Amino acid sequence: MTVAAGVGYVLIALGPALSLFASVIAKKPFLIxxxxxxxxxxxxxxxxxxxxWRAFLPVKSTELWPYSILILTSVGFQEGIRIGFWRLFKxxxxxxxxxxxxxxxPRLFLTDKMQLALAGGLGHGLAHAVFxxxxxLTPAFGPATFYVDKCPSIPFFLxxxxxxxxxxxxxxxxxxIAFNGYTxxxxxxxxFVPFAHLIAALITLINLVxxxxxxxxxxxxxxxxxxxxxxxxxxxxxxTEHQTTRSSD
Amino acid sequence: xxxxxxxxxxxxxxxxSILDTLGEDVIRIVSPVSxxxxxxxxxxxSLSSTNDLSSSVSSLxxxxxxxxxxxxxxxxxxxxxxxxWEEIKSALVTALSFVVVVTLLTFLLVLLFYFRCTNFxxxxxxxxxxxxLSFLGGFIFLLLISHFKIPIDPFTFAILLFNLSVVGVFAxxxxxxxxxxxxxxxxxxxxxxxxxxxxxxxxxxxALLIAMSxxxxxAVLLPIGPLRLLVELAMSRxxxxxxxxxxxxxxxxxxxxxxxxxxxxxxxxIEATENSTNSANVQTVQETRLAVSxxxxxxxxxxxxxxxxxxxxxxxxxxxxxxxxxxxxxxxLGDFIFYSVLVGRAAMYDYMTVYACYLxxxxxxxxxxxxxxxxxxxxxxxxxxxxxxxxxxxxxxVLLEVFVVQCSSNLLMF
Numbered sequence: 001m002t003v004a005a006g007v008g009y010v011l012i013a014l015g016p017a018l019s020l021f022a023s024v025i026a027k028k029p030f031l032i033x034x035x036x037x038x039x040x041x042x043x044x045x046x047x048x049x050x051x052x053w054r055a056f057l058p059v060k061s062t063e064l065w066p067y068s069i070l071i072l073t074s075v076g077f078q079e080g081i082r083i084g085f086w087r088l089f090k091x092x093x094x095x096x097x098x099x100x101x102x103x104x105x106p107r108l109f110l111t112d113k114m115q116l117a118l119a120g121g122l123g124h125g126l127a128h129a130v131f132x133x134x135x136x137l138t139p140a141f142g143p144a145t146f147y148v149d150k151c152p153s154i155p156f157f158l159x160x161x162x163x164x165x166x167x168x169x170x171x172x173x174x175x176x177i178a179f180n181g182y183t184x185x186x187x188x189x190x191x192f193v194p195f196a197h198l199i200a201a202l203i204t205l206i207n208l209v210x211x212x213x214x215x216x217x218x219x220x221x222x223x224x225x226x227x228x229x230x231x232x233x234x235x236x237x238x239x240t241e242h243q244t245t246r247s248s249d
Numbered sequence: 250x251x252x253x254x255x256x257x258x259x260x261x262x263x264x265x266s267i268l269d270t271l272g273e274d275v276i277r278i279v280s281p282v283s284x285x286x287x288x289x290x291x292x293x294x295s296l297s298s299t300n301d302l303s304s305s306v307s308s309l310x311x312x313x314x315x316x317x318x319x320x321x322x323x324x325x326x327x328x329x330x331x332x333x334w335e336e337i338k339s340a341l342v343t344a345l346s347f348v349v350v351v352t353l354l355t356f357l358l359v360l361l362f363y364f365r366c367t368n369f370x371x372x373x374x375x376x377x378x379x380x381x382l383s384f385l386g387g388f389i390f391l392l393l394i395s396h397f398k399i400p401i402d403p404f405t406f407a408i409l410l411f412n413l414s415v416v417g418v419f420a421x422x423x424x425x426x427x428x429x430x431x432x433x434x435x436x437x438x439x440x441x442x443x444x445x446x447x448x449x450x451x452x453x454x455x456a457l458l459i460a461m462s463x464x465x466x467x468a469v470l471l472p473i474g475p476l477r478l479l480v481e482l483a484m485s486r487x488x489x490x491x492x493x494x495x496x497x498x499x500x501x502x503x504x505x506x507x508x509x510x511x512x513x514x515x516x517x518x519i520e521a522t523e524n525s526t527n528s529a530n531v532q533t534v535q536e537t538r539l540a541v542s543x544x545x546x547x548x549x550x551x552x553x554x555x556x557x558x559x560x561x562x563x564x565x566x567x568x569x570x571x572x573x574x575x576x577x578x579x580x581x582l583g584d585f586i587f588y589s590v591l592v593g594r595a596a597m598y599d600y601m602t603v604y605a606c607y608l609x610x611x612x613x614x615x616x617x618x619x620x621x622x623x624x625x626x627x628x629x630x631x632x633x634x635x636x637x638x639x640x641x642x643x644x645x646x647v648l649l650e651v652f653v654v655q656c657s658s659n660l661l662m663f
Contacts, residue, residue, distance in 0.1 A: 029272035032279075037615075040608045047644050050652035057655050067661055074663050100267045112268045131653055132662050135601035148660065163662050197663070207660035216660075 006141035009157045013133045013164035017126055020172070024115060031119040038085070038123030039130075045081050046131060049074050067208060071201045079194040082175070085120065086182050092116075110242050113183075114176060114235065121175025125168035133164035151213040162217055163204065169224040170200050173231035180234055189234065196227050275618060277497040278578050279611065281436050282588060286610075288440045289589040290596040290603055293447055296392055297597060333452075340452035344460040351464065355475035362482055362490065371491045375422050378438060378493065382414035385441040421493065428498050435495050439582055443589035447597070454594045455639065461587060462635040469629040480627050493582040578618070584630040591638045601653070602645045609641035610634045 011018075025031040052073075059066045093116075097107045139146065140157045148156045174193040181189025200223045206216035361370060387410050394401060420426045420434040447454065468474035483490045588610050595602040613634025621628050656662060 028268050029270070029276035030268050032276055033272050033615075036279075036608070036611055040612050043605060043608055043641075046652075047641075047649055050648040051644075053652055054648050057651050059655065067659065070656070071661065071663055078663070096267065096271075099271075103267070105265075105267045108268070109266055112266050115268070128662070130604050131601060131649070132657055135599065135604060135653070136657055138600055148658065151660065159660060160657060160662075163660070167662060201661075201663035204661050204663070213660060 002143065003141050005145075005157075006137060009137055009140055009161045010134060012158070012161040013129045013168070014126070016165070017122060017129065017168050017172070020118070020122055025119055025122065028115070031115060034116055034119040035123040035126070038120040039127040041081070041085060042078075042124045042127035043131070045078055046127070049077055064205065064208060068202075068205060071205060072198075075194070075198050075201045079197060082178055082193070083182075086179060089116065089120065089179065110238070113179070114238075117176045117179040118172065120179075121172040122168075124175060125171035128167050128171055129164040132167075133160045136160065150207065150210045153211075154213065154217075159207075159213055159217065163220060166220040166224040167200065170196060170227050173227050177227075177231050177234055180238060192230060196223065196230075199223060274497065274578050275615070277499065278495075278580055278618075279614065281432060281495060281497070282580070282585060282614065283607075283611075285436050285439045285443070285585050286589050286592045286607060288436075289443045289447070289593040292389070292440070292444050293593045293596045296396055336450065336452045337456075340450070340456040343449075343453050344456035347457060348460045348464045351461075352468070352475065355468065355479070359475050359479050359482065362479060367488070367491055371422065374491055374493065375418050378421055379414055379418045381438050381441055382417045382434075383410060385445055386410065386414065386437075389441060389444060428496075432495065432497075435493065435582060436585070438493070439585035439589060443586045443593060446586065446590045447593040451594065451597075454590065458587060458591055458635050459639065462629075462632040465629040465631040469627055476629075477627070494579050495582060495585065496577050496579050498577045580630060584634075587631055588634060588638075591635060591642075595638075595642055598646065599650075601650060602642050605641045605645040605649070606638045609637040613637040 021035075025035060053070065056066075059070075093108060093113065100107050137157060137160075145155045145157065147154075148159070151159060174196055177189050178193040180186075181193065200220060203216055203219045203223060206212040206219070358370070390406070390410065393399070394406075416430075417434040417437065420430040421438070446457075449457070465476075468476040469480075471477065479490065591610065592603055592606050595606040613636070614630070616633050617628060617630050
């Protein structure tokens with residue numbers, strides 16, 4: 001539906017990501033590099049998943065169970081990769097600290113580490129939005145629109161843009177939560193992230209039912225809001241604890 | 250354990266963390282490469298809207314929601330017509346002849362450089378960039394004007410084109426020109442040449458890319474390679490090679506910048522590419538170079554003995570890419586062009602391949618820069634990126650597309 005609508009869909013999916021990028025990440029070149037590498041990481045995990053599932057596609061049935069297996073395996077794989085990502089992040093942190101010692105500059109601050117986690121999460125969210133939403137938006141720049149059978153009330157592009165928005169938020173902030181959880185060793189945070197991801201992915205299964213997207217979309221946005229809130233509480237707690245320990249020296 | 254002091258709040262302490270400036274050099278080379286690729290993708294997608302194989306993913310997607318997707322239709326999309334074997338043969342012949350021509354011309358370049366005909370080389374490159382900007386640029390502007398129906402009269406067009414090309418030639422070859430104009434015009438030349446290359450048939454483009462990256466690998470690393478000879482000649486004479494090279498210097502140097510010290514042997518690597526099309530005898534010679542240079546006020550180039558545990562003072566940092574603030578990584582224009590050709594050709598299929606190939610090329614560039622920091626020699630910038638780009642293009646087309654379309658058409662995302 002014309003260029004304006006196409007641009008509108010892109011902005012719906014990527015608006016918060018763009019503002020995060022412009023305000024936090026664009027200022028520090030290293031964060032841009034972290035973003036690019038985490039996007040690449042997510043793409044590689046997606047390609048591996050696609051390779052593993054290639055033989056079974058296309059799934060012609062309209063039953064629920066093949067799709068649920070698809071979702072479960074994909075989410076499980078990606079959460080497993082997240083732990084590997086965290087190990088890489090630790091190694092990078094050590095290298096950066098060693099480098100900082102060599103140039104006699106201060107080591108990584110807590111806010112630095114959180115910004116790195118944010119950049120990593122934003123990279124994942126960006127990759128999700130790009131590959132699941134943006135790459136299919138090309139017809140939206142043309143003169144018509146498209147509706148899926150199972151959801152005749154909302155254009156397909158709008159649904160995928162909103163889902164992408166939800167997942168951008170979930171991916172971005174669950175990375176911050178996960179890194180904090182692994183660093184501090186808190187079980188609650190570590191378990192929250194895979195659960196949130198799994199629940200969000202399972203919510204999209206509701207879209208398989210005719211008319212289900214009317215329920216699925218709001219639920220997904222609620223899930224994104226929950227992740228955001230949890231992250232907010234965690235970061236707030238962490239920063240105030242940090243301030244008090246520092247000022248009590 | 251003074252954890253508190255090392256973790257002090259940067260805002261109140263007024264200190265800056267290393268995260269503020271680390272990686273600046275790399276970003277300064279990643280941005281123009283990305284800009285060049287973006288412009289080529291925009292040109293390709295806006296000017297080839299008559300190509301009905303564009304947005305094939307969306308056509309696949311539309312067919313998958315209405316009818317069961319059959320693998321034959323997928324195969325048809327992938328293979329195109331049934332004279333594929335003929336296309337592949339002609340593509341291989343074209344690519345091979347191109348590489349042979351480039352090798353001969355590079356040897357000619359080495360010979361000329363050996364006989365100190367640098368003025369001749371500089372004038373030749375000035376004329377070739379004039380050709381690129383005026384003829385190729387004019388051609389592409391005409392395409393844009395006719396596509397978007399821009400109202401412009403021939404005289405304005407001629408004056409604009411003349412002005413832009415002449416200023417472009419000066420910007421690229423005058424030493425004291427503002428650096429931002431130099432960089433901008435280099436990116437423009439890269440965009441125009443890359444768009445020209447994407448007009449080749451599909452198999453030819455891919456064969457050409459792979460052949461050029463193999464040639465690049467051989468020419469730089471083999472002892473008899475022409476580029477390596479050129480590098481050693483330039484090094485032994487302490488001269489600059491006349492070349493079209495993008496220099497990632499900052500536009501306005503801040504006061505108090507630490508002067509960059511990449512201690513290396515100014516091993517520069519040159520690749521001369523010559524493009525002769527069938528229709529127009531446009532001769533374009535561009536030389537590419539990936540080198541890391543030092544910008545010290547005293548033009549002293551230290552031979553860097555490769556001792557293992559050489560410790561430099563606190564002013565100089567030895568390793569890591571993008572340390573210091575006025576480092577100048579130089580990337581040759583041919584690399585810009587071939588990266589953009591790959592992405593432009595991916596854009597002719599669909600945007601998903603564009604994103605995947607862009608990420609692959611960035612990864613390859615990062616790996617090359619890392620290797621450069623480790624080995625400190627002249628390194629070819631093409632092979633890693635192009636190979637990764639081709640691999641990702643194939644993987645996306647064969648594996649990823651079906652998976653993503655299957656999931657998205659059922660509104661299943663994770």
